[in-house]
Amino acid sequence: MSDTVRVRFAPSPTGFLHVGGARSALFNWLFAKRMGGKFLLRIEDTDQTRYNEAALHDLIRDLKWLGLTWDEGPEVGGPHEPYYQSQRLPMYKKASEELLAKGAAYRCFCTSERLDALRKRQEENKLPPGYDRHCRDLTTEESDARAAAGEAHVVRLKSPMSGKTVFTDMVRGEIEYQNHVLDDLVLLKTDGFPTYHLANVVDDHDMRITHVLRGDEWIPSTPRHVLLYQAFGWTPPAFCHLPVILAPGGGKLSKRKGAVSVGEYREKGYLPHALFNFLALLGWSPGDEREKMSLEDLIESFSLERVMPKAAAFDETKLEWLNGQYLIGSAPEEIESEVRRFLVDRGFGEELSENPATLEKHIRLLKDRSRRLDELVDTGLYFWRDPETYEEKAVAKHWKPETAARMRSLVLRLTEQADWSHTALEALYRDETEKQGVKFAELIHPTRLAVSGLSFGPGLFELLEALGSDCVLRRLAIALEKLSA
Ligand code: GLU
Secondary structure (H helix, E strand, C coil): CCCCCEEEECCCCCCCCEHHHHHHHHHHHHHHHHHCCEEEECECCCCCCCCCHHHHHHHHHHHHHHCCCCCEECCCECCCCCCEHHHCHHHHHHHHHHHHHHCCEEEECCCHHHHHHHHHHHHHCCCCCCCCCCCCCCCHHHHHHHHHCCCCCEEEECCCCCCEEEEEECCCEEEEEEHHHCCCCEEECCCCCECHHHHHHHHHHHCCCCEEEEEHHHHHHHHHHHHHHHHHCCCCCEEEEECCEECCCCCECCHHHCCCEHHHHHHCCCCHHHHHHHHHCCCECCCCCCCCCCHHHHHHHCCHHHECCCCEECCHHHHHHHHHHHHHHCCHHHHHHHHHHHHHHCCCHHHHHHCHHHHHHHHHHHHHHCCCHHHHHHCCHHHCCCCCCCCHHHHHHHCCCCHHHHHHHHHHHHHHCCCCCHHHHHHHHHHHHHHHCCCCHHHHHHHHHHHHCCCCCCCHHHHHHHHCHHHHHHHHHHHHHHHHC
16 A cells, blocks of 8 residues: 555435535545545445436535545546446446455345345344345355346355454544344345445545545444455555534434535535634544634644544534634635625626626625625625615614704715715714714714615725715715605
């Protein structure tokens, strides 16, 4: 085996990219970067009944969105092509033939009726389920003859019936299974397709995978894989099983308890880097108090020794906080493409192309006040259109009968105003409050309401500067008409 670390993410494209899957991909990616190794993407699509073309497309999109690009795999190719298991069937067939020839595997001709009856009998007698090894001792002649005659069969691993299989998990230490509980695993199905176990082991070997990092739901499969490696005479990779991710209140992360896919978090307004950072801390920690960590810091600090076996809770409040921190720390241009997506979605595609410069202003003024992109967009729609409504409570509070006259005199001065910088505007307002003998707030709140329809938002003078004089004067005129009526 070469020294270079080679790891892989090996999803089965049967549905969306679950945050648990994304976390596995991310740990593999970080480990590869940390070690100067390679990260592979392999598509485990041999279960044709569950294959879903749209899921594959979404999976690739979501991995890229998170920044989890791969060194070898679909689209980029590599020395172990193809990276789709459905295109590697001859390899699995050859591998199973190798095991048959060695006597490490056997053909099983049991019909599904027989297997059903066996299962029923085991249930009735409260016996552990599992194949009874009925075909294990067929002679080679009989097995060959029946296969040659076209009799349907699967290929099973001839697992040892006593003793134990032990492997070291990098997170949990030594894990031991009694061999008699591991029944004779199906390797090749009746349709000639491999099972997950065979294809996974053959490919990890062929692709020179050095470390298998995957969710801990795969622990029970690992002793079977170890037996398979032994049957082939191959050295198994190192195994590292990542802790389960639980919903905040405990229990499995499920749709009922909130979003579970990367796509949903994107739609909810999270930034890829924030989700990336958050997922990195699910089951791993840098060993100190740091939470917001740049990509470089994460790569620099990542180590498998600090992956913890304890279940990790998916705390969306923390994700929101982290996302807010990322918004504060981002320059407008860094998040423009994400914000654009939301605006187009809200129907402002045309306005966006007509006023491209507005986007930077919208982001700059609201990013530090928002925790998510949807909030950033929805609390700033006045950058794109005149207010359609005015907050009722704010109207009652700030637009008094005497307000119209005050605003009219203010508008007269604003119309004359050439310097539209926020400092000049603020000076004008201060001066005007003195002249009118009113409080600053008595001009500020009605102005905010008139230009945005809202009672809250960014600093008013920055907002007026960003909207520009034409827009502000137009909106003040509309408000004077509507609110004074
Ligand atoms: N195809 C399996 C999955 O969908 C891969 C598990 C593994 O990494 O071995 O998760």
